[in-house]
Amino acid sequence: MARKNVWQIFNEETPGITAAWETMSQAINIDGCLDEKTVILLRIAVYSAIRDPIALRHFVGVGLKSGISKKEIKSAAMMATGIAVTYGEMVMPIIQEVEESL
Numbered sequence: 804m805a806r807k808n809v810w811q812i813f814n815e816e817t818p819g820i821t822a823a824w825e826t827m828s829q830a831i832n833i834d835g836c837l838d839e840k841t842v843i844l845l846r847i848a849v850y851s852a853i854r855d856p857i858a859l860r861h862f863v864g865v866g867l868k869s870g871i872s873k874k875e876i877k878s879a880a881m882m883a884t885g886i887a888v889t890y891g892e893m894v895m896p897i898i899q900e901v902e903e904s905l
Contacts, residue, residue: 809857840871844879851883851894859894863901873902 883890
């Protein structure tokens with residue numbers, strides 16, 4: 804049996820909170836003006852910059868599964884290196900790990 808990821812567990816334990824997050828998440832993309840690929844790449848850039856490996860793993864997986872290339876994902880993640888090189892150091896192993904797990 805495959806292990807559940809943190810989002811699956813969180814959703815099972817707090818379904819109201821996850822539903823509210825999903826609604827807010829969609830509303831953030833005001834009137835749907837950004838396409839889904841751009842939203843995913845922005846999330847990868849933001850989660851790289853704030854050094855959130857759990858969210859980063861999730862959205863790297865979402866990106867790869869939706870057809871976004873590893874090169875595009877790496878480029879988005881590298882936006883964080885403008886803050887500090889260590890941010891880029893953190894994200895490259897995560898991207899590789901997620902890619903290999905798919």
